[in-house]
Amino acid sequence: GNSVTQMEGPVTLSEEAFLTINCTYTATGYPSLFWYVQYPGEGLQLLLKATKADDKGSNKGFEATYRKETTSFHLEKGSVQVSDSAVYFCALTHPGNQFYFGTGTSLTVIP
Amino acid sequence: DADVTQTPRNRITKTGKRIMLECSQTKGHDRMYWYRQDPGLGLRLIYYSFDVKDINKGEISDGYSVSRQAQAKFSLSLESAIPNQTALYFCATSDPTGTGETQYFGPGTRLLVL
Numbered sequence: 001g002n003s004v005t006q007m008e009g010p011v012t013l014s015e016e017a018f019l020t021i022n023c024t025y026t027a028t029g030y031p032s033l034f035w036y037v038q039y040p041g042e043g044l045q046l047l048l049k050a051t052k053a054d055d056k057g058s059n060k061g062f063e064a065t066y067r068k069e070t071t072s073f074h075l076e077k078g079s080v081q082v083s084d085s086a087v088y089f090c091a092l093t094h095p096g097n098q099f100y101f102g103t104g105t106s107l108t109v110i111p
Numbered sequence: 112d113a114d115v116t117q118t119p120r121n122r123i124t125k126t127g128k129r130i131m132l133e134c135s136q137t138k139g140h141d142r143m144y145w146y147r148q149d150p151g152l153g154l155r156l157i158y159y160s161f162d163v164k165d166i167n168k169g170e171i172s173d174g175y176s177v178s179r180q181a182q183a184k185f186s187l188s189l190e191s192a193i194p195n196q197t198a199l200y201f202c203a204t205s206d207p208t209g210t211g212e213t214q215y216f217g218p219g220t221r222l223l224v225l
Binding site: 032034036042043044046049089091095099101102103 | 115144146151152153154156159169201203205207212213214215216217218219
């Protein structure tokens, strides 16, 4: 079946620190992979996505590379800001199918 | 205006009551979804609909029902609310055309069942 596993949180970092949030998946074929972000009191919004192996999604300084060989899609940012404090969800889907979300990783960035 | 709206945003109800959560979208998408979010469990799919005549159960549909009144409207009902249905509920839409189908979420409804 399809599933997504994210690193456990919460994660607390100082401003300007390097961020990595691990995500691995189980799926048949070649799913599309996503990172969504949920800011306090809001719904989820798309952060970035990748639709095929070796693609790199990027947005707002965040990056993630679709690694078929390791079934991973780790989220990285070189220098986090206080405004990046949020919950981050990794997700996958196959075209025409439902989405599968990880459990979310809470990030707090302190000044 | 928001593309996906949910009403109410907050609701307190008592055990045994029937309640309805509503979702409307202006994105013109055929596909709509209801999720619940619980701490440590992420998002779990309750029901989804790929068009007006299509309704499918998700991972945790027991105790819930839905109605797809129009392309733009998808309602979730709790027939007889119980305390473990206390959660944050999200509606979402998606468009399967193009590459990398993306889901668009509403702001959520926070439900407390006493």
